[in-house]
Amino acid sequence: MIPPCDPIILENNPQFRKLYQHLTTNLLNADGSTRANDEQPARKAVLEELRGCRVRSANKKIKQQILQQLAFDADSGLPDDYRDPLAVITLYLESSPSRLDLEDGDDHRSSHDQALSLLASDIDAFYSIIPALVIPFSNALSSALEDLRAIANAGKSLDCAASAPAIPHTSTLPTRTRIRTSRNQFKAKSQAPLASQLRERLQKLRQIQLAQIPAARARMAITAAKVLETRAEILKHTVVLLERVKHGALSRATKSKAEHLALVAQGVEAKLRIIKLDTAAILYTPEVVTALDRYRQHLRETRERLEEKQGKLLEELKGYESMDSTETHELSARSSKEHFESGPMREIARRYGSLVKEIEAVKLEIQRISG
Numbered sequence: 001m002i003p004p005c006d007p008i009i010l011e012n013n014p015q016f017r018k019l020y021q022h023l024t025t026n027l028l029n030a031d032g033s034t035r036a037n038d039e040q041p042a043r044k045a046v047l048e049e050l051r052g053c054r055v056r057s058a059n060k061k062i063k064q065q066i067l068q069q070l071a072f073d074a075d076s077g078l079p080d081d082y083r084d085p086l087a088v089i090t091l092y093l094e095s096s097p098s099r100l101d102l103e104d105g106d107d108h109r110s111s112h113d114q115a116l117s118l119l120a121s122d123i124d125a126f127y128s129i130i131p132a133l134v135i136p137f138s139n140a141l142s143s144a145l146e147d148l149r150a151i152a153n154a155g156k157s158l159d160c161a162a163s164a165p166a167i168p169h170t171s172t173l174p175t176r177t178r179i180r181t182s183r184n185q186f187k188a189k190s191q192a193p194l195a196s197q198l199r200e201r202l203q204k205l206r207q208i209q210l211a212q213i214p215a216a217r218a219r220m221a222i223t224a225a226k227v228l229e230t231r232a233e234i235l236k237h238t239v240v241l242l243e244r245v246k247h248g249a250l251s252r253a254t255k256s257k258a259e260h261l262a263l264v265a266q267g268v269e270a271k272l273r274i275i276k277l278d279t280a281a282i283l284y285t286p287e288v289v290t291a292l293d294r295y296r297q298h299l300r301e302t303r304e305r306l307e308e309k310q311g312k313l314l315e316e317l318k319g320y321e322s323m324d325s326t327e328t329h330e331l332s333a334r335s336s337k338e339h340f341e342s343g344p345m346r347e348i349a350r351r352y353g354s355l356v357k358e359i360e361a362v363k364l365e366i367q368r369i370s371g
Contacts, residue, residue, distance in 0.1 A: 002023075002024060002028060005020055005210070006214040007210065007211060007214055007215065008214065008218065062141075062144075064090065064093050064094070066137055066140045066141060066144075067086060067089070067090045067093070067133075067137075068090045068094070069140055070083070070086060070133065070136050070137065070140065071083050071086040071087040071089075071090050072087060072090075076136055076140075077136055078132070078133075078136060082129045082132060082133070085122045085125035085126050085129065086126060086129070086133070088119065088122040088126075089119075089122060089123070089126045092119060145194070148194055148198065149194060149197065151198075151201065152194065152197035152198050152200070152201045153197065153201075154201070292369065295369065296366075296369065299362060299365065299366050299369070302362060303359075303362055303363075303366070306355065306358065306359050306362065307359075309355065310355060310359065313348075313351070313352060313355065316348070317348060317352065
């Protein structure tokens with residue numbers, strides 16, 4: 001097969017384009033053979049014989065593949081009793097003569113007879129199930145033929161839909177005539193030779209390979225170059241941002257300055273702690289600590305005495321209040337006021353107020369010393 005050539009190369013080299021067109025149209029066939037040799041009668045006879053041999057070989061291979069498909073495909077519809085001898089026969093047909101015929105002459109004949117004797121029961125079973133294989137074999141061939149026609153007609157539906165004229169909604173032809181015409185068209189399409197369809201499909205694919213694929217590759221290369229250029233720009237901006245933010249001179253200077261300030265702050269904090277400890281050592285000497293402990297003990301004892309005295313006074317005050325409550329209510333307001341202003345009640349209130357003031361003063365002094 002002649003290798004395809006890029007249309008851009010043909011456009012850039014006019015002389016080579018003329019030579020290429022002359023070779024592909026006048027001198028050589030699509031498969032690379034010479035056109036002049038095809039006109040010779042002897043070559044035509046050989047080609048016809050070769051074509052016939054190829055057709056027979058293709059028929060044998062197709063039949064062998066269909067039998068193999070029926071034998072090993074679980075969806076073929078054949079029972080297991082039919083599939084087992086069919087599988088043996090297909091394996092026998094697939095075996096090359098070099099495997100069965102080891103030597104020529106009597107040994108070859110004896111080995112062949114031995115193989116046939118071993119497979120005699122399977123061959124008889126295969127002959128007996130041939131009528132049951134007709135319908136599955138025909139269905140498999142029809143399915144393969146439909147697949148080939150689908151491959152040959154691939155891409156034609158869109159072209160036909162684009163090139164077909166618009167069909168009016170109202171037609172003057174009778175219904176039967178239209179149905180008959182559509183049936184005839186379908187039959188004509190179904191009877192079209194598959195070889196010509198496949199050949200036409202291959203020619204279209206070759207035209208696509210020669211014309212569209214190189215142009216698409218060129219566009220893809222341009223797009224890839226643009227993508228790579230954009231990627232390079234992105235990498236460039238990324239490097240610039242990293243240089244400015246993380247790995248640049250300014251970012252490194254800022255980071256080192258922050259680390260230096262952190263170390264300075266730690267040093268200042270350590271110095272303040274040392275000064276605090278020195279101040280505490282200077283202020284709280286053993287004599288001062290001993291004096292403070294003694295004074296704290298004195299204040300604690302004083303507080304206990306005052307609290308005890310306060311409790312006694314409160315009990316005495318409660319006794320006086322109970323005595324006042326038992327007095328008669330016939331006394332006037334003036335006599336009760338004079339009795340409160342003069343006598344033991346006034347002295348008790350004065351002493352109670354002075355004791356409360358002393359207690360508050362002691363509490364404040366204890367809090368000041370403790371703080």
